[in-house]
Amino acid sequence: MAEPKRYVTSEELKTHNKPGNMWFYIQGKVYDVSRWMKTHPGGDLPLLNLAGQDVTDAYIALHPSSAWKYLDKFFNGYYLKDYAVSNVSKDYRKLYSDFSKIGLFEKKGQGFLIFCD
Template sequence: MDGDKKYITGEELKQHNKEGDLWISIQGKVYNVSDWAHEHPGGDVPLLNLAGQDVTDAFIAYHPGTAWQYLDKFFTGYYLKDFKVSETSKDYRRLASEFAKLGLFEKKGHITMYALASIALMFCVVLYGVLCCQSVWAHLGSALVLGFLWIQSAYIGHDSGHYQVMKSRGYNKFAQFVAGNSLTGISIAWWKWTHNAHHLACNSLDYDPDLQHIPVFAVFCELPTLDFLSSNVCCQGQFVFTNILAIVFKEKIPR
């Protein structure tokens, strides 16, 4: 019965928002995933970023329907007293439902095959221009075509990395390997791990892997003062020349 349920508030849930004390709620039920976070198939970064919050939309978006059966073992026995679906979430769910009805989420593998065929054609052109031609203009043209090839392969690598373009996981993995590992020299497994975490912890200075660029990029939570810059960035400038771009944020991005 409803009167026998135990409740906590959203503010109380927020207290459990760190490693070792990590609670989340899904559709008003509170779960303790503190000890299991490192075993999460998607890594602990998404859980750490969303700790102490309702994660219903993220759970639905990133998990198959079979994942629901595993939640009960993490249930704390508590329900979220002030749980409600925000207007933003309602709009998002309505939009997703409309897109699904229109068939916009259906995989259209033939389009990707056309893209792979164009990549193969461009690759042949590049090989011919580099290996069989002595003209500087031919080499410059090959470089231009190679640039277009990399652009197209990046699109294929991204979309197949989300398993959204081919008809099966096997075909998606094939497209990932061709577009990622073979053509651009990037580990597609590493990219998928960081990119999925980026989507769940988008622009979080603490947990978004796409913002962890030191020493190439330096990201600050607060705008550094001139004294800080002179003592930490420019103090060795007369001896060592560095190419570091500091991206600064005056206000910390909330989680």
């Protein structure tokens, strides 16, 4: 028989907000990056700023789609009991999804030019 789902509340999530005790909520699941913070390719500062919170939108905004596969190994088995998605977040996620579907985030091999006097 399947194990019953385990839940934490937002209040409890907030207490996991420091080096050595760092959880995040991302799109449905809670992740524990306590021992990985120093290895995060984006540095520890952005993690420290948002530790213990729902970082779904930040994760979508700042990571390439290839980063989603890293999440699995940090899932700590908990789901968030009382999550709420603001209207702004709903709009943002819809826009992101619509833009993705029409390929606006695909790399097209653009370069850039540097002009020197």
